[in-house]
Amino acid sequence: MNCDRVRLLIDAYTTDELDPSAALDVEDHFKACPACAGELDAVRTLRRTVAESAPKYAAPEALRRRLSIPAASEAGAAEPRHLPRTKWPRVALAAAVGVLLLLPWLGLYWNASRAGAGRLAAEVTASHIRSLMSDHLLDVPSTDRHTVKPWFNGKLDFSPNVVDLGADGFVLVGGRLDYIDGRPVAAIVYRRRQHVINLFTWPAAGPDRPPSLSQSKGYNVVTWTRDGMSSYAVSDLNREELQQFVELFRPKPATRP
Amino acid sequence: MPSLRPDSAGASPDAQPPAVRDELLRHLDAAYNLARWLCRNDHDAQDVVQESFLRAVRFADACRSDSARAWLLQIVRNTCHTWLARNGATSSSSEALEGAAAPESALPDLAVQRRQDAGAVRGAIEQLPEDLREVIVLREIEGLSYKEIAQIAEMPIGTVMSRLFRARERLKELLAGYHGEVYGEL
Numbered sequence: 001m002n003c004d005r006v007r008l009l010i011d012a013y014t015t016d017e018l019d020p021s022a023a024l025d026v027e028d029h030f031k032a033c034p035a036c037a038g039e040l041d042a043v044r045t046l047r048r049t050v051a052e053s054a055p056k057y058a059a060p061e062a063l064r065r066r067l068s069i070p071a072a073s074e075a076g077a078a079e080p081r082h083l084p085r086t087k088w089p090r091v092a093l094a095a096a097v098g099v100l101l102l103l104p105w106l107g108l109y110w111n112a113s114r115a116g117a118g119r120l121a122a123e124v125t126a127s128h129i130r131s132l133m134s135d136h137l138l139d140v141p142s143t144d145r146h147t148v149k150p151w152f153n154g155k156l157d158f159s160p161n162v163v164d165l166g167a168d169g170f171v172l173v174g175g176r177l178d179y180i181d182g183r184p185v186a187a188i189v190y191r192r193r194q195h196v197i198n199l200f201t202w203p204a205a206g207p208d209r210p211p212s213l214s215q216s217k218g219y220n221v222v223t224w225t226r227d228g229m230s231s232y233a234v235s236d237l238n239r240e241e242l243q244q245f246v247e248l249f250r251p252k253p254a255t256r257p
Numbered sequence: 258m259p260s261l262r263p264d265s266a267g268a269s270p271d272a273q274p275p276a277v278r279d280e281l282l283r284h285l286d287a288a289y290n291l292a293r294w295l296c297r298n299d300h301d302a303q304d305v306v307q308e309s310f311l312r313a314v315r316f317a318d319a320c321r322s323d324s325a326r327a328w329l330l331q332i333v334r335n336t337c338h339t340w341l342a343r344n345g346a347t348s349s350s351s352e353a354l355e356g357a358a359a360p361e362s363a364l365p366d367l368a369v370q371r372r373q374d375a376g377a378v379r380g381a382i383e384q385l386p387e388d389l390r391e392v393i394v395l396r397e398i399e400g401l402s403y404k405e406i407a408q409i410a411e412m413p414i415g416t417v418m419s420r421l422f423r424a425r426e427r428l429k430e431l432l433a434g435y436h437g438e439v440y441g442e443l
Contacts, residue, residue: 008418011396011425017403046425049432050397053378059289063303067310068282238315 001025006036010043118214120181120232121223125216127178127187128198128234137189137196138174148175152186160186160201161229165248170197180232190245195237197245204230211246213239222246277317281310284326287399288333294394295337297383305340309333330399330409334391341387381431389424396421 006029012018013026030037131137140151145162152160155177164172170190178187178200185202204225211224220242222233233249235242288309292302309332382390395406407414 008422011418011421012403042429043425046428046432047397049378050382050393050428053375054382054398055375055379056398057286057290057293057302059285059306060299060303063289063306064282064285067285067307068278238318240315 001029003029003033003036006030006033007039010036010040014040014044014047121214121216121221123180124198124200124232124234125219125221127180127200128196128219129217131176131178131187131189131198132196137176139176141174143172143174145172148172148188151175152177156184156186158186158203158229160188161249162188163249165190165245168244168248170245170248192235192237192241192245195235197233197235197237197242199249200232200234201229203228211243211250213243224250226250277314280325281313281329284329285310287326288329290399291330291333291391291394292337294382294398295334295387295391296340301340301344305336306333308340309336312336324405324408327405327408330395331411334409338387377432381428384431385424385427389420389427392417392420393424393428 006026009018009022009026013023016023018026030040140148142148142151143166145164149159149162152175160175162172162175166172170192173189173191173196176187176189178185180200180202183202185200188199188201190197190199205228206225208227209223209225211222214221214223216234219234219236220239222242224231224246233242233246235245237245285306288306289302292305292309293299296302296305309329313329313332382393385393391410392406395401395409401409403414403417406417410417412420
């Protein structure tokens, strides 16, 4: 074994990561070559120095707390959040612009829809969880929208929109009658791989609202209003795919009786 | 170690988001340590770790590794490289002059000595070029195996070994004066 090769292996040798035969070869070489033996000592000294003196940094508590809460931390997923400590002017500017843009919207809908949306997101998430726990996911198990949609006739005072998205990998598995916000609603159930998507729909007053994403208990919730129908899609599916689902679902106009 | 893949999580795919988060949080110190050494300051390191963490949670489905730590560190490493390239690697070095967090000793002389040791060693590691610094940090400070480093840094084990060798050579040069002063008479 030549010196160049031994030098490459010294590190592995000092941590017992060499297989026994290579270790023997290296040891033989150390006996015959004082230069490499000196190198071995130097490597050991260096390892010890680094181990004793180089700090092993621990994550700051504030960072750990921020990352422990799903909803709060994932809201800023697209862009890393800047800490107010040194970059406050940018944060302050962004916040000011944000508030200005949101002001009219906030004023109009804060009480009516914002607070309500949060409560409803929690309510549909609870219903989603219940549907998976109680094994009462489906009243009408069917992959055929022409079976699922008519099933709701006579059970609801509206006809929910049911779309076949099987070609896009969102398989319709059926429908269920559920109870949200003090009224009976339609729950249309789709599956993406092992992930269940509950899509709740019911008539709602108010203007159209584009889809908005939130999180509740670790589940992703997308809600929107169109043509007088309020919809909530809930799933443990990642948000990209859930948003893709909503985009595929939405273009078809809701059908009303 | 629980796998990150929901497919293998078995009965409860719905429990995936919290489980992934908890598993990744267990390796937060390792993630921060790597980012801190690569960025060379706390502020950038926190930003990088936060971005990496969210990415890891988001793309947990794509994790093909059995080790959540290696998966997270790989993302941290890549995020650091992107970050440093974007910000022109002009990280403030003012923090590098502050004392390091070495354990204090009851003997004042020894405490001062330790701080100097820590400062010199930290300074030397921080002076290493990035490609050498990352392997020495993963190896000597995080205590990872060649195989894990090879996976995190996406390079063959032979490259890991040769980089470690080069990193050590550079460190010895950088610490030569220091060793002469401090350990000369030992």
